[in-house]
Amino acid sequence: MAEFGVATPSVKVAGNKPATATGKALSVVALRKTYGDVVAVDEASMEIAAGEFVTFLGSSGSGKTTTLMMIAGFCEPDSGTITVGGRDVTRLAPQKRGLGFVFQQYLLFPHMTVAENVAFPLTLRGVGKDEIRRRVGETLEIAGLSGFGNRKPRELSGGQQQRVALCRALVYRPPVILMDEPLGALDKKLRDQLQIEIKTIQQELGLTVIYVTHDQEEALVMSDRIVVMRNGLIEQFDTPRELFERPRTPFVADFLGAANFLPGRVDKHDGEHTLVRLEASGGLLKARRHQLTPGTQVKVAVQPGRLRASAADDGFCTGTVETATYVGTLVRAGVRIDGGDAPLLRLEVPAGRGPVAGERVGITADAEDVNLFADEKTG
Numbered sequence: 001m002a003e004f005g006v007a008t009p010s011v012k013v014a015g016n017k018p019a020t021a022t023g024k025a026l027s028v029v030a031l032r033k034t035y036g037d038v039v040a041v042d043e044a045s046m047e048i049a050a051g052e053f054v055t056f057l058g059s060s061g062s063g064k065t066t067t068l069m070m071i072a073g074f075c076e077p078d079s080g081t082i083t084v085g086g087r088d089v090t091r092l093a094p095q096k097r098g099l100g101f102v103f104q105q106y107l108l109f110p111h112m113t114v115a116e117n118v119a120f121p122l123t124l125r126g127v128g129k130d131e132i133r134r135r136v137g138e139t140l141e142i143a144g145l146s147g148f149g150n151r152k153p154r155e156l157s158g159g160q161q162q163r164v165a166l167c168r169a170l171v172y173r174p175p176v177i178l179m180d181e182p183l184g185a186l187d188k189k190l191r192d193q194l195q196i197e198i199k200t201i202q203q204e205l206g207l208t209v210i211y212v213t214h215d216q217e218e219a220l221v222m223s224d225r226i227v228v229m230r231n232g233l234i235e236q237f238d239t240p241r242e243l244f245e246r247p248r249t250p251f252v253a254d255f256l257g258a259a260n261f262l263p264g265r266v267d268k269h270d271g272e273h274t275l276v277r278l279e280a281s282g283g284l285l286k287a288r289r290h291q292l293t294p295g296t297q298v299k300v301a302v303q304p305g306r307l308r309a310s311a312a313d314d315g316f317c318t319g320t321v322e323t324a325t326y327v328g329t330l331v332r333a334g335v336r337i338d339g340g341d342a343p344l345l346r347l348e349v350p351a352g353r354g355p356v357a358g359e360r361v362g363i364t365a366d367a368e369d370v371n372l373f374a375d376e377k378t379g
């Protein structure tokens with residue numbers, strides 16, 4: 001697509017890092033919002049460092065947008081505080097908070113040119129004409145939009161319009177930029193490209209971004225840290241790797257990695273490991289060491305990509321491959337475990353080494369990849 005064929009932005013803008021390029025950009029303490037009986041956001045607290053890219057991730061209705069809108073000032077919290085760069089902004093009007101916004105709908109002024117749209121926040125702030133021209137030109141260049149300044153928004157594609165919206169948020173270097181599903185209206189290819197562009201601009205300018213999405217892959221690709229939300233509560237606030245490899249709740253294990261869950265009971269601790277007796281197969285499975293008393297009923301969680309199938313009848317359980325589907329470089333297999341009525345165990349293995357339907361297999365996993373949750377947490 002030639003019109004989007006701009007190089008990934010690589011313009012260095014000396015001296016333009018936000019004033020809060022070190023330290024805490026935003027903190028939220030015990031933020032709560034109810035609508036009648038619905039608790040939309042329940043005592044949410046978080047600290048975001050300057051220069052961080054943080055994503056709010058969760059299914060529909062989990063409270064992502066409400067949290068973002070409270071930070072933006074478009075929605076009044078019942079209680080709690082919001083601090084931007086050390087200043088309490090909880091009761092300030094949106095325009096007094098100095099934050100930048102990019103929404104799914106581009107909300108560009110149709111009668112203004114691209115340059116005028118981008119200049120708008122500077123015009124509002126009374127910045128001089130020459131300075132405006134310089135900063136608008138520089139910002140359009142960063143987003144790969146040089147040469148588009150005199151066009152009207154309707155003369156641009158969706159992706160280009162969203163870049164203009166991004167420029168408008170960037171142009172006055174706000175300490176924090178809030179983005180609510182900014183790529184939600186775009187097709188997959190363009191979304192993938194803009195994800196990289198936004199991330200590159202964010203890193204080069206040292207921007208602090210809070211981003212809302214319900215797309216796990218988008219969150220994993222873009223974020224330094226992710227806030228996983230569920231029913232108005234923060235389940236876990238961590239790096240993508242920690243969320244994936246060390247989920248703190250079964251919900252996070254399932255939401256980010258579509259984990260397999262197997263019931264079992266803690267058997268004993270053995271040096272670095274905890275051994276679990278599986279209900280379905282009666283086999284022993286080695287997990288990372290957990291602080292769980294022997295006898296505790298647990299759910300074992302392992303991501304499909306971290307299980308291995310061997311031809312031999314060994315491993316923590318054996319079974320029969322019921323389904324094996326080739327999906328590009330992977331084979332997705334479903335294994336019926338012997339001795340129990342557990343759901344099909346889902347495996348993802350490199351194609352070529354994949355098992356075939358009807359094959360007898362033994363299943364293994366590295367202890368490092370096995371997470372345990374005490375059963376009361378599974379509700």
Ligand SMILES: Nc1ncnc2c1ncn2[C@@H]1O[C@H](COP(=O)(O)OP(=O)(O)OP(=O)(O)O)[C@@H](O)[C@H]1O
Pocket residue numbers: 035038039040041058059060061062063064065066067214
């Ligand atoms: N203006 C409102 N009036 C009543 N209930 C609301 C209002 N706004 C949000 N809610 C409720 O608050 C909860 C959280 O909504 P919110 O929009 O923050 O979720 P979300 O995670 O952003 O969802 P989505 O991904 O669908 O946008 C939901 O149960 C929603 O129905």
